Amino acid sequence: MIHVQGLEFGYKRSRKVFRGLGLELGQGSITGLLGRNGEGKTTLLKLLTGQLLRQSGQLEVLGHDPKRRQVPFLQQVYLLPEEVAVPSISIAKFFEVNGAFYPNYDAAMGSELLQIFSLSPEMNLKKISQGQKKKALIAFALALRVPLLLMDEPTNGLDIPSKSEFRRVLAQYTSDEQTIIISTHQVRDLEQIIDSVLVLEQGAIICQATVSEVASRLRFAPVQPGETTQPLYTEQSPLGLLGVFARGEDEEAEDFSMELFFNALLAARPAVLSALQSQDLTK
Template identity: 55%
Template sequence: MITTKHLSFGYKSGKHVFSDLELSLPKGSIVGLLGRNGEGKTTLLKNLYGQLFSKEGEVDVLGFTPRERKVAFLQQVYMLPEEIHVPQMTIRRYFDISAPFYPTYDEAVAQELIDVFGLDWKMDLKKISQGQKKKALIAFALALRVPLLLLDEPTNGLDIPSKGEFRRAVARYLGEDQTLVISTHQVRDLEQLIDRVVILEKGQIYCNESIADLSEKLYFGPIPSEDQARALYSEPSIVGTVGILPATGEPTEDTFSMELFFNAVVSQRDALLRIIHSSSNPNI
């Protein structure tokens, strides 16, 4: 589905955003692309979409080289940027002009999503709020039914009810054969959706693991005082110390915490590696 080999990219300043980056993502997954500000999450998405061209290395997406911008490739991929710029026209007109380029577009899904998001086809994209604009384009993205969706900070600008509507819409309308890559800082907004986590740190992929595998190897939740010495990562909270421990294999009601995991990878990567290094994934 997505493979990069020895990918390097930098802007005119000469500094590389990432160097020799290796990434492989499977078909039919919802991927959370995480990283601190300036780590290159948006840059990576644009390389995958063919908006930016790497200095070195290879990028393969759906069997295409994105930088070639072939029509057959562009018809199968859609990227929704964080900053939205829209023309002065109604939502209906925007869909009517843009949708014919994508053979998999589903008008019935579009209608349902417009209703779910509380929008009206007659709304002028230039005159509605930023949150409404984002919901309109999220509806468009999901209605396309393309094999690969790239969403850059999709929940930024959405109010709390709209974030819930977004999660439910993705869960309902994303097909099993579709792959969704979401670059986000809002990990709590998307934690229930994502089934694979990729962390970009210091120009490298520090983690590329399924949440199911991580949950088998790690415990996330409250850390009793007697267990704090063996915690892989811990931090204070209003309910006491929470963190990550090696899993014991016993059933637990606590669930994977993307926020805890991200904080742990950034600050205590080596400790986590000792636990999850058994994975065959070369990106760990």
């Protein structure tokens, strides 16, 4: 599905965003792309779709070189950016005009998704609220039914009920054959729907793992009084002190916390990566 080797890219010669980036990602997963602001999440998504052109290295997506921007490739991939400039037309017209470029576009699915999001097809995209516009564009992206769907901060601008609707439609209206990559810094919004994570740090992927793999090596739990096991990382929360622990063989897995995992990677990277190392979850 996605093969990246030795990828190099920079907006300026003096500063490379990626220097020798490598990535292998197969078909049929919902992956959360995590990283601090400025680490290159949006840049990577644009490179994968051919909106930016790599400077060196190998990049293959769906059997195509995105740099060539061939029509058979562009029909199979869609990037929903964080901000979209929309024309002053109805949602229905936007779907009709732009959906025609994608052979798998499902107009009936688009209509169903608009109903779920409480949007009328006759609404003018230019005149609705930012949150309504975001929901309309999410509906359009899902209705395209492309093999590779990329979303950049899709929950920005959504209220709490709309974020719940987003998680529900993503689970219901995507197929097992689709590969979906979602870049976000609002990690709690994706916690219940992703099945793997990619973490970018200093132009490299420092961790690539499924949620089940991380849960098999790490335990996410409150730090109990008199705790004998030293946590790898702790943070204070309204519920008390939370910790990330290396999970023992006899310990039951706790619920995975993507936010806690990401914060632990940033603050205690060597310890967390060491705990994951035995399953080769680091890059």
